[in-house]
Every structure is written in C-alpha cells, then in structure tokens.
Amino acid sequence: MHLLSCPNCHAELSVTPAQAGDTTPCPHCRGDVPIPKLGELRKLPRVETGGSETAPATATGAGAVAFVALALVAVALLLGAGYNAVRWAMIETTTTTESHLQEVEESYARVEPASVVLDFEDMEVRSLDLVSPYTYHAVVTEKARWGWNAVITAGLAVGCGIAAFGAASLGRKG
Secondary structure (H helix, E strand, C coil): CCCCCCCCCEEEECCHHHCCCEEEEECCCCEEEECCCCCHHHCCCECCCCCCHHHHHHHHHHHHHHHHHHHHHHHHHHHHHHHHHHHHHCCCCCCHHHHHHHHHHHHHHHHCCCHHHHHHHHHHHCCCCEEEEEECHHHHHHHHHHHHHHHHHHHHHHHHHHHHHHHHHHHHCC
C-alpha cells in the first residue's frame, strides 16, 4: 500500500499496486484521484502497517492447510461410509424373529403328537440353552453392525467437511 495525496483536498489515500493507472474517488471531497503508473507509484511513500501484513499470510496458510487436511479426512470417511453402506445393502435378511416363530408353530402343527412327546422328553434330558444364536439372528446382527458403521462414518465425514469449510473461512478472515 502506498500513500497518495488528493490533488483537490490534499487528503492522504492508501492505494495498492493493483490499482496503478486507475482512478479512485477521494473519501473526503468525492473527487476522482488519478493513480500513477506502477513505476511512479513505487516511488511514493509506503503505508506503515506495523507488521500486520505477515499475520494474515500465516493465518491464511494455516487455514488452507487445515482445510486440505480436513477435506482429505472427510473424503476418506465418505469412501469408508460408502463401503459400509454397500456391505449393508448386500446382506439379505429374509428371516425375522416373527417369521421364525411362525415357521416353528407351523412345523409343530404338521408333526405327530408322539414326535412332540419325544422332543419334550429330549428337552428334559438335554439343556435348552443355545450354544450360539440362530443363523438368521447372526445375519441380522451383522447387517445392523454394517448399517451403524455406515451411519457413524458418514456423520464423521459430514463433521469433518463442516470443520474444513470452517477452517477455510477462518483462514480468510485473518
């Protein structure tokens, strides 16, 4: 920034090298002030900023680095969320607890009463505890896990995306 005086009211204006060769209105008298060419503009005295020119550059650099880092993390999380969502969609769950109970009820209706008595006697001898969950329940649980993984990962990706744009906007204010 260079100091330029208004030819009408002699008020001092600060102009940037990018404005060289243009005109700018004077804030005091509202008259047009011609800005000299770049070579002549460099000969004019510079505005003393007191070291404030270096602070925005580092803040902008830090904001840009934070934006890039958070944006890359957000993209990686979105890829992970997509993978989890595809895995969730690929698992087919046709049997539910209700349909399983209905099948058991129908199978008991079709068997002979003597067979039911034999099954009951076997239940008295052996434990009724299940060693492992039914297959359909394990599949439903696995599908639910993939679904929650997709939701959590997508939520983290959105959070990182918002933080990335926040870091970019903070870098611009500096």
